[in-house]
Amino acid sequence: xxxxxxxxxxxxxxxxxxxxxxxxxxxxxxxxxxxxxxxxxxxxxxxxxxxxxxxxxxxxxxxxxxxxxxxxxxxxxxxxxxxxxxxxxxxxxxxxxxxxxxxxxx
Numbered sequence: 001x002x003x004x005x006x007x008x009x010x011x012x013x014x015x016x017x018x019x020x021x022x023x024x025x026x027x028x029x030x031x032x033x034x035x036x037x038x039x040x041x042x043x044x045x046x047x048x049x050x051x052x053x054x055x056x057x058x059x060x061x062x063x064x065x066x067x068x069x070x071x072x073x074x075x076x077x078x079x080x081x082x083x084x085x086x087x088x089x090x091x092x093x094x095x096x097x098x099x100x101x102x103x104x105x106x
Contacts (some may be wrong), residue, residue: 003045004092004099013037013098018061020052028089030073030098033059037102038072039091045077045084 001049004079008030013019020042029052035096044066049065056062060078061070070084075086090101 001104002090002091002101003104004101007039007091007100008098010037010093010096010098016056018052018056020050021100023089026102028085028100030100031056031073033062036073037091037093037098039089039098040070040075042071044068044082045086046080046082047077051086071083091094 006017007021007023011030013030015032021030028039031038031044035066044063045050046066046068049063051061051063053064054062054077059071059073061072066081069079070086075088077085092099
């Protein structure tokens with residue numbers, strides 16, 4: 001089961017920019033790519049580099065620490081040194097507010 005938490009206002013997320021938020025204690029990065037909002041963990045899977053400080057070109061995000069690359073739409077690793085995909089989150093938009101879905105802990 002997924003629980004949704006308020007993360008940001010829609011107007012705060014700009015095309016091609018990275019926006020860091022904390023959602024129920026989890027570091028999450030939001031961006032808009034091709035008019036679609038993407039939400040993913042803000043920590044690189046290599047050694048936890050701050051992805052919100054990385055470089056976004058199209059849908060490819062490059063970690064600022066060691067250059068690992070990910071597709072922000074799917075979380076897939078595009079280039080190492082990272083080997084593990086990013087965790088991506090479901091989002092929903094209600095009344096110009098973005099909600100991020102976090103899985104309930106078991």
